[in-house]
Amino acid sequence: MNVVEVKGTELEDAFQIRREVFVEEQGVPLQDEFDGYDESGAAARHILVYYEDQPAATGRLRWLGDTAKLERICVRAAMRKFGLGSVVVKSLEKIAQEEGFCKAKIHAQTQAQNFYERLGYRQTSEEFMEDGISHIVMERTI
Template sequence: MTEHDALPDDTPAGADFAPGDADWRATLVATPADWDAAVDLRMAVFVDEQGVPEGLELDEHDEEPLDSAVDHVLVRDRDGDAVAVARLRAVDAGEYGALAPGTDRLAKVERVAVDRHRRGGGWGARAMRAVESRARERGLPEAVLHAQTHAAGFYERLGYAVDDAVGAFDEDGIEHVRMRRRL
């Protein structure tokens, strides 16, 4: 199975990954309007704020956003405004290594972005809880991500640990570290 192969999935469109008592929603991108909101957030954060070239921000994993095995989780506030986004891919554990022996596939969390005016309000943590919930639903027992070094502390507070075997590396002109955790 490759990362582009669909996994068995009976998640209904619009399923909410937020806790039942939450005043926010976290859903898979399922409509063109959802996709536009996700892209707007990613472009604002990565391209406009951080200077990542637009051609690098939208990549091959974004080509069929409404019809692929790549999940895009969109977090909205109580008013329905898009506040945060994250992307989830199932990847071969051999490519990243696994914490548990016998693990074949991992959750690769990518493109986590929060609207600049909403940072510090827990929206990034909400996006991560939602994407981790989706990963568990897909049967992925571990998550790996590439964190910008300035954001590593945020992910550590969520239970991620730096993969010291990899060290810091450049990704799109920004220093990153690989981090991981069991789900």
């Protein structure tokens, strides 16, 4: 397993995973999945996890005041049994810590609440809809 931060044209592998998971599997409109934070030079950091030399999982990190916001965390369907989601979250948290952040948050799909709770996150909002999918805000100290 290898975790790398990606930029520019290297982002296409990460974007392909997001298309597979969010757009094709979950029905998120393509125009909603990709935004200005995905453009080269944008104020976001993107990582890609390789499993057996294949792009397998991805995530994005942005800064909101004193909080690191973990976003677009997803794992290819065939790779979900290898714990790569945890690798993505922990890798993004490590980058945030290296940048001096002590707090992280995520807009978590409610179906993934238990996953994030196991990683130390706690629910801090009521349920809300985002792209037709139920979400909650979850936060933790990192």
